[in-house]
Amino acid sequence: MTNFLAVERALRSAAPYALLDTARTALAEHYGTVSADLLLADYSTTALQSVDISAPARLSLPVHNTPQGRAFGSQQPVEQRAGRDGEVTVHLPVTVRGDRLGILTVVLPADRHAVQGVGELAEVAELLGRELVVAERDTDHYLIARRASRLTLAAEMQWELLPGRAFARPEYALGAQLEPAYAIHGDNFDWSASPDTLTLAITNGMGAGIDASLLTSLAVNALRNARRAGIGIADQAALADQALWSRYRGAAHVATLLLSFDVPSGVVQVVDAGSPRLWRQRGKTVERVEFDEQLPLGMFEETLYVAEEFQVLPGDRLLFASDGVYATYSPEGDAYGDRALIRGLSATSLLPAADVPGAVLRELPDYRGHEADDDALVVCLDWFGPQEETGA
Numbered sequence: 001m002t003n004f005l006a007v008e009r010a011l012r013s014a015a016p017y018a019l020l021d022t023a024r025t026a027l028a029e030h031y032g033t034v035s036a037d038l039l040l041a042d043y044s045t046t047a048l049q050s051v052d053i054s055a056p057a058r059l060s061l062p063v064h065n066t067p068q069g070r071a072f073g074s075q076q077p078v079e080q081r082a083g084r085d086g087e088v089t090v091h092l093p094v095t096v097r098g099d100r101l102g103i104l105t106v107v108l109p110a111d112r113h114a115v116q117g118v119g120e121l122a123e124v125a126e127l128l129g130r131e132l133v134v135a136e137r138d139t140d141h142y143l144i145a146r147r148a149s150r151l152t153l154a155a156e157m158q159w160e161l162l163p164g165r166a167f168a169r170p171e172y173a174l175g176a177q178l179e180p181a182y183a184i185h186g187d188n189f190d191w192s193a194s195p196d197t198l199t200l201a202i203t204n205g206m207g208a209g210i211d212a213s214l215l216t217s218l219a220v221n222a223l224r225n226a227r228r229a230g231i232g233i234a235d236q237a238a239l240a241d242q243a244l245w246s247r248y249r250g251a252a253h254v255a256t257l258l259l260s261f262d263v264p265s266g267v268v269q270v271v272d273a274g275s276p277r278l279w280r281q282r283g284k285t286v287e288r289v290e291f292d293e294q295l296p297l298g299m300f301e302e303t304l305y306v307a308e309e310f311q312v313l314p315g316d317r318l319l320f321a322s323d324g325v326y327a328t329y330s331p332e333g334d335a336y337g338d339r340a341l342i343r344g345l346s347a348t349s350l351l352p353a354a355d356v357p358g359a360v361l362r363e364l365p366d367y368r369g370h371e372a373d374d375d376a377l378v379v380c381l382d383w384f385g386p387q388e389e390t391g392a
Helices: 003-012 017-032 067-074 115-135 142-147 151-163 209-230 233-248 340-347 351-369
Strands: 033-041 047-050 059-062 080-081 088-096 099-108 167-171 172-179 187-191 197-205 254-262 267-273 277-282 285-289 308-310 317-320 375-382
Touching: 003 017, 003 115, 017 033, 017 099, 017 115, 033 167, 047 067, 067 080, 067 088, 067 099, 080 285, 088 115, 099 115, 099 151, 099 167, 115 142, 151 187, 151 209, 167 187, 172 187, 172 351, 187 209, 187 375, 197 375, 209 233, 209 254, 233 254, 233 267, 277 340, 285 340, 317 340, 317 351, 340 351, 351 375
Parallel strands: none
Antiparallel strands: 033 047, 033 099, 047 059, 080 088, 088 099, 167 172, 172 375, 187 197, 197 254, 254 267, 267 308, 277 285, 277 317, 317 375
16 A cells, blocks of 8 residues: 555544544654644635644744745645754645645655655645545534634625635636625625536625625525526526515515536526626736626516626636625725726736635725725636547
8 A cells, every 4th residue: 555545544534623633643654744734724815724723822824925825825835944954844735626725734854855755745635635625514623723713603604605715627717705704794606517517606695794694695595406406597596586585575685697607618698687797808808798787686576587698718717796896996986896906807817716806805905995894705717618638
């Protein structure tokens, strides 16, 4: 049995709350590591938090301007040599299908450090990420470890609805972020992939606090229920609209942008039912893509929705934003969505999709010059198109 398989076997049999302790023991035995730590990105993706929550001085590091943060951002191992004994610290990305969870940091003695060994350790970090996703079904340990501060109840409900913060396939890559991360209430996003289709929903429930969270939760689950019944997005919107009307009788509604991407052709069906908006970067040109605005979900009884179509091309970048982003105003009264958002999207053209939402949202506080008075949501989609199969 190879070293990797031995570690894999140990992790798969570990108690869900004991992945780090198991990894430490297995890595020391099979790779000779001196120490190991697992750090997870917090909800705002600004800090990396050790999952060793019982430690007297638990490690918490900024994502920016740290070696661990460089590994997190570049998605490549970062090595540090320190000490007279030649020990090497290696920071390894912990990522699952493009969703960046955190960093596995290991310390190797000089005589055990080799390029091949680091390659295997990178595979161990990926394996650890998959085990983390499975373990979160049965323990709160890692959700607690991610928190730099307490979540509001509304934010807890919203984060539980999310599919992840990033997702990548050969044909496309997604990244998304909500702010304020620890007090979000009405904004949400959802996606689902199948062999030939990507479905994406951007939702914004009216109101604040737990009322907005409950409203959005009903809308997201109604859309999922309709999607899983195998019907088109226009009927998905209609069924979700009925569910919201039945509960709120028009007193509350959910603004929604619902999209279904046909992966082979790049044809996209869209239902624009409210305030979330779309900008497209194609080459050096950034422009807003406008659709026929239809009624938000739940505003009136038995609303009929009609899907429109547009085309995405390989190389396109799509940016989706809630009104908490594009309708943010500067002290001079200029809306962020008028010019600043386009400049921001152009400035982030070299970043991967997973990094774009955070980069855009970090600009908002300086732009508005005061505390946020609304949720802010950004989703970025990079479209690569169908990939040619290579024969043996």
